[in-house]
Amino acid sequence: MPLSRFESLKNYLNLVILGQPCLTENLLIALLADGHLLVEGPPGLAKTRAVKALCDGVEGDFHRIQFTPDLLPADLTGTDIYRAQTATFEFEAGPIFHNLILADEINRAPAKVQSALLEAMAEGQVTVGKNSYQLPELFLVMATQNPLENEGTYPLPEAQLDRFLMHLNLDYPSAETELEILRLSRNEAMTKTMPQIENLSQEEIFAARNEALQLYLAEPLENYIVDIVMATRQTHKYSDELAKWLDYGVSPRATQSIERCARARAWLHNRDFVSPEDIQAVTPNVLRHRLLLSYQAQAEGISRDDVIHHILSLVAVP
Structure with a gap:
């Protein structure tokens, strides 16, 4: 398994996410260690951008879920839909069945939604009614939360926190990095483009995981x-x-x-x-x-x- 493919992805992340080398390295560590990631920091520190950039560099389905107080478990897992033509119920899969999930502001979701996510993270499956459904082999939840806003939030229970492989704390960038961010955002607004990278295949990710275990x-x-x-x-x-x-x-x-x-x-x-x-x-x-x-x-x-x-x-x- 060529390490150069992961080095290219890391360089891409550092190009898109300025001043956060620890964040970019730990994103790759979470990917290699087959674990879920919780990213916390003040607003505007590119938490969502970093996760989206990782998803852009990896082969697989990506879905962003905005967690809100009115979110229901079925909005996450899916639900059984009644088909009048056949007089049967058919399972309609929810967004949790993608390979890469961005759970934005996860601490805004109520307890029932967090419980549904807990089963997905811990067991790699979801249960709807009497049936359980297996999630994809490549399944990675990357959650963000804002520590500055407490109103309308639900603190994550210890059982769910334990399911996260790592918890990253982000801080504000230096003045020099802030200037680079300013120029990067202006250039992206002018060109309407983002840097491109050849995606890592799922086979490459699984092979790298096996090598790391050895x-x-x-x-x-x-x-x-x-x-x-x-x-x-x-x-x-x-x-x-x-x-x-x-x-x-x-x-x-x-x-x-x-x-x-x-x-x-x-x-x-x-x-x-x-x-x-x-x-x-x-x-x-x-x-x-x-x-x-x-x-x-x-x-x-x-x-x-x-x-x-x-x-x-x-x-x-x-």
Whole structure:
């Protein structure tokens, strides 16, 4: 599997999305690790544009779903339609049956819609009535949410957050990047065109996933991943601060996600083995949405990123 095809896609993303190299790399990591992605940041930071750009570079059906408070589960999954000609019900598939889903402002959807999406993300299927329907083999949900608006939003439950492979936090660009963005938007408005790229086929994506799974991961590094996860659960064994800051640790799904993401990052960096740096690089994005901070941590202004960096400083590197 030629790495150059993914490098071309990464270059395309960096050309379309300015000043967000971490975002573009993690989009590819999510694609390689076969996981779903939650992107959070203030409005106007090209969250939707980044996801759409990834979809433009990948072979498959794409659909954008704008989540609103009046959205119904059937608007997502589809529903049984009665056909008078045959006096039978026929299933009409909803937008969730596309390969790449952009769930825009996911936290604006009510609980029933989030539950329907939860089954799709966790099981790769949806259930309508008495029947279950399998989703495509290439199925990737990329969700965005705005942290600045709380009115009319529904916080995602921990069970659904755990289904996301990674949670990316975006920040405002520098002044230099802002100027580049200004010029890029003006040029696109004048030419009415976007850069073009040859799409990655689904076969290429599946082959790359298999190659990433075959990378060498030493047993001490497997233990290192487990130790990081255990530090979120057995906090008293590591530090008093950690015990005060965390109410609950992360699930075994976090362990698996760290490994898959570390493998994907190593593959993208053209290495045939996973290094401690790969694990440390992906851990914040994998754990950020899974940690449940205590009231004391919130009162002291301790963020999840602060806790994660503290954990990484405590756990010995092999």
